[in-house]
Amino acid sequence: MERELDWLKGDMLGEDEMRRGAARSLGVPFVILSREDISPDALTLIPEPLSRAHTIVAYRAEDGTVEVALLDIADLEKIDFLKLKTKPRLTNRESVKLALLQYQKILKEKFAALSQRGVEAADSLLSHALQSNATHVHLEPAAAGMLVRYRIRGALVEAMRLPQEVGEKINAHFKSLAKLFPVSTAFQEGRFKVSPPAQAGHNDEPVSVQVRTVPGVRGEKLHLRLAREKQGQTGYTLESLGLHGGQLERLHEFLDKREGLLLACGPRGSGKTTTLYTLLDLLNSPHLSIATIENSIEFHLPLAAQTRVRPEIGLTIDAGLRALLRTDHDVVMVGDVNSRDTVALMQAAAKRGVFMLGATEDSSLVEGADCVINGRLVKKLCQHCKAAYTLLRDELEMFETGAGPDASVGANFGKVLAALKEEDAVSQEKQWKDLQFYKPAGCEKCDNGYKGYVGLQEVIVAGESGLNVIEEGLFKAAQGLTSVEEAAKVAQE
Ligand SMILES: [Zn+2]
The missing domain is CATH 3.30.450.90 (Beta-Lactamase)
Structure with missing residues (x-):
């Protein structure tokens, strides 16, 4: 057995001979990089850590095509995501080592000067x-x-x-x-x-x-x-949906792990589907297999397998989901989660390693989820005609003491002010009485002082959360994006 391995390593045949042979049989040229000019510009087209990990080197670039030298032709697909137009060549270990040394030289020169x-x-x-x-x-x-x-x-x-x-x-x-x-x-x-x-x-x-x-x-x-802050097929970014600060960090961290069950929750028209599509867009890559099952397909995602439910032929959400889970997908999104059974199916799939995403209007269903995005939409103030004011006495009393006419408002005002300072939306010494808020006015560019919507999201991961949606509303009112009245509407739901 050991002898066989030695032979495979090329010890008996010689590494060069073995790779030359492989090159011949594949019809690919064999190159020795010490005899070629390695262009520093071409070299850096493939980042050094990737070159090192996959022993693949870009050494010449001409007319948009890059000549890459590698040990094993199968490794070529590992740099697919760089979207380079490549001409592959086989080479030997010595050549790759030489190229990696060149990288170090380029980096050293760059950093020594700095x-x-x-x-x-x-x-x-x-x-x-x-x-x-x-x-x-x-x-x-x-x-x-x-x-x-x-x-x-x-x-x-x-x-x-x-x-x-x-x-x-x-x-x-x-x-x-x-x-x-x-x-x-x-x-x-x-x-x-x-x-x-x-x-x-x-x-x-x-x-x-x-x-x-x-x-x-x-x-x-x-x-x-x-x-x-990637903008994908949907045209949205997580930031443009209204996510920021700690909520955004928590969500990115959860997405990075790519495991568990994520549910976007909120009333009809609160942006759940858009949020999920934006997340899928972030995950979308040729290396992942993504599937969706939806009541109606609102966005077309390239690379994803999208299925529309058709109850008339028995293709319900649960039936579709069961069928999907028998195939091998890395990420599955369910457009409408409306029963405990669906949640249970999704949880079971998540336990088997499928990253599950779903949207639901029923807040009682989110209990078993590892990540919950609680979302609302409020009207956005027209930036042309909004009128500035500082808080009125009774508003101020409520904001400062946290208990106003309606103590059940469900917002911690101190937490909102701390978040505003932490994200540099207001300077450190400011108090509620110093902050500028805005009321809707109305002009030819808007509808009674409002134009469009702004998203409020609370991201809960493993029970840990930041501002809730009401507090988010106040945060965005203090940023001049919406009014205190609009934020208060969320509390009255
Ligand atoms: Zn206006």
């Missing part, structure tokens, strides 16, 4: 991570210097090692951007937003970066989570 300036080094690191399609960046003190690792498609890979002082400057800069204390032994969490330069496939979608500090024996670790 080592004096923490700001630019941090910017470069961030754009390198984004180019590499990383969702997380881990900066950890190591035996010598700072170890930087990226999470790419779920796997944590080493990206580079930086000299200690450069690493410290980068950390300090990220912490100042996220408004964290420079020195602290406690866990801290903050966030900031960046607009990376336009790059292939990503336009210039803003990226929200969540920063967490983790105290460790060798020193503090920094964990960054990068979330593109």
Whole structure:
């Protein structure tokens, strides 16, 4: 057995001979990279951590086509998602090693020049991570210097090692951007937003970066989570639906895990379906198999298998769901969840590893869900004619004491003010009496002072939640997006 493995490794035949043979039989050229000019621009088309993980190297780019050298032709599909037009060539290990060294050289040159300036080094690191399609960046003190690792498609890979002082400057800069204390032994969490330069496939979608500090024996670790505010087929982003701050973080974190049962809950017309489609859009990739079962198909999702229920032929939600679950899907969305039986089916599927999403109008059904998005829509103030005012005495009393004429209002006003400050929507010293609110007026551009709608969402994961929908309404009233009256309507439902 061992002899056989040795032979497979190429020890008897010689690695080059073996790969040359494979190249011949596939009709693909064989290249030795030490004899080719490796173009630095081509090299960086495939992010280094991916090159390393899949031993695949882009070494020349001409007229939109990239020549890539790899050890195993089957690995080509692992970079499908980069959407490069490629001409594959087989190569040997020596060649891949050489190319990986080139990467290190390019990175070193880039970072050495920047080592004096923490700001630019941090910017470069961030754009390198984004180019590499990383969702997380881990900066950890190591035996010598700072170890930087990226999470790419779920796997944590080493990206580079930086000299200690450069690493410290980068950390300090990220912490100042996220408004964290420079020195602290406690866990801290903050966030900031960046607009990376336009790059292939990503336009210039803003990226929200969540920063967490983790105290460790060798020193503090920094964990960054990068979330593109991606706009997909539906034309919506989670931000444009009204999600922000802690709610958005919680939701992204849940989506990253891609497991469990998520239910969007709210009355008819509260944006549940749009929310679910936006989530599917975020998940949509050639590597995942997504299926939906719906009463009516409102959006067409490329790459997803969408089924419409037809009760007249016995294709009910539950029947469709049972059929779907017999096939092999990674993600299944149910448009209308309206019975305990459906929830039970979905829970069972989630336990078997299918990521289940659904929408329901019945709030009593969300009990078994791992993530609940409770949503409402309120009217959006017309930005052309809204009239500013500060809170009236009785409104103020209610806001400040948390108990007004209607103590059952279900909102914690202190929590709303704290959230406004945390997200920099108002400055730290402000009190309710200082805040500007707006009333509808009316102009030729709107309907009695309102135009369109704004979403209010509460995201509950494992019992943990942020602002509830009423508090969200007040948050958005303080941002001038809606009026206090509209927010109050949610409380009266
Ligand atoms: Zn108006």
